Amino acid sequence: MKTRFLGETGLAVSQLAFGTMSFGNEADEAESGRIYARCRDAGINFFDCADVYSKGRAEEILGRLIRGQRDELVLTTKGTFPMSGGANDCGSSRYHIVRACEASLRRLDTDRIDIYFLHRFDPRTALDESLRGLEQLVQQGKILYPAVSNFAAWQTQRALDLQDRNGWAKLVCIQPMYNLLKRQVEVELLPMAEANRIGVFPYSPLAAGILTGKYSASARPDSGRMLVNRTYQTRYAGLDSDGVAKRFAALAQRVGTSPAALAVAWVAAHPAVTAPLLGARNVEQLASCLGAVDLTLSPELYAEIAALTPAPAPATDRTDDGSEFDLWRR
Numbered sequence: 001m002k003t004r005f006l007g008e009t010g011l012a013v014s015q016l017a018f019g020t021m022s023f024g025n026e027a028d029e030a031e032s033g034r035i036y037a038r039c040r041d042a043g044i045n046f047f048d049c050a051d052v053y054s055k056g057r058a059e060e061i062l063g064r065l066i067r068g069q070r071d072e073l074v075l076t077t078k079g080t081f082p083m084s085g086g087a088n089d090c091g092s093s094r095y096h097i098v099r100a101c102e103a104s105l106r107r108l109d110t111d112r113i114d115i116y117f118l119h120r121f122d123p124r125t126a127l128d129e130s131l132r133g134l135e136q137l138v139q140q141g142k143i144l145y146p147a148v149s150n151f152a153a154w155q156t157q158r159a160l161d162l163q164d165r166n167g168w169a170k171l172v173c174i175q176p177m178y179n180l181l182k183r184q185v186e187v188e189l190l191p192m193a194e195a196n197r198i199g200v201f202p203y204s205p206l207a208a209g210i211l212t213g214k215y216s217a218s219a220r221p222d223s224g225r226m227l228v229n230r231t232y233q234t235r236y237a238g239l240d241s242d243g244v245a246k247r248f249a250a251l252a253q254r255v256g257t258s259p260a261a262l263a264v265a266w267v268a269a270h271p272a273v274t275a276p277l278l279g280a281r282n283v284e285q286l287a288s289c290l291g292a293v294d295l296t297l298s299p300e301l302y303a304e305i306a307a308l309t310p311a312p313a314p315a316t317d318r319t320d321d322g323s324e325f326d327l328w329r330r
Helices: 029-042 053-065 094-108 127-139 153-166 189-196 230-235 241-255 259-268 283-294 299-306
Strands: 003-005 012-014 017-019 046-048 074-079 113-118 143-149 173-175
Touching: 017 029, 029 053, 029 283, 053 094, 074 094, 094 113, 094 127, 113 127, 127 143, 127 153, 143 153, 153 189, 173 189, 241 259, 241 299, 259 283, 259 299
Parallel strands: 017 046, 046 074, 074 113, 113 143, 143 173
Antiparallel strands: 003 012
């Protein structure tokens, strides 16, 4: 597996990354171990976690799995979501973020976290307060690089500007949702990341499994997140998911690959993307995604896949694209 540099850090990361949300949940510890081993065999060195995954159990499992390999890996985790009913055990206040990070260090059984994400934007807390907490963790050597997940472009840019103004360690990457059904990041987030030369690790490249075709009317499985998780059901409601999945599966068959591999490869082909985050509940699911490393999409194939779903509207209502007034595309 090839590596890519993460923004301007000089840090080499594998072209595919793995997200451990299934650890301790859909994947028990034994299956998590098999998944981890397959990732390592494939050359993945970037493992993403969060304190809220299985309420800390994912971090504990990952911490045991990385023993003896810690210095070969880029390890990430996140904090913001509540881990208990405590009044201050949530959000991105400096009070909570510092404690959340320290708890993650204990569960992961490591002396530092390579990349630490604010998991969501916290509208109740001043952004500079959250960033001051990240800077404190950097200064203490508990994290190497700060990052954000699920932030809007303006929120990310605001954070970068505040860090630059105060001389704090700057965000090195973002983690947004991105797949063929959810393309909003193309409008501002991905261009913003490119302009700032920060990394992008998109999650859910398979659209919760929809793009594999497993949820089609003729092949509905007995289990899966889309069947039991209202968050995922709401996220993809109102979209022509079944129709897109069928057309996408036909295209993948024509190309001679699996829909899972092609979905991951399409996300990876965007020039702003550093590495898509794979997710799997078992080794079999992982294997189909790993096929993405063998795919190189031509510009024509990339455009054909993109045409399966509507491109999101531009960031402003005033656009002269395609007319004689579009001075920059002649």
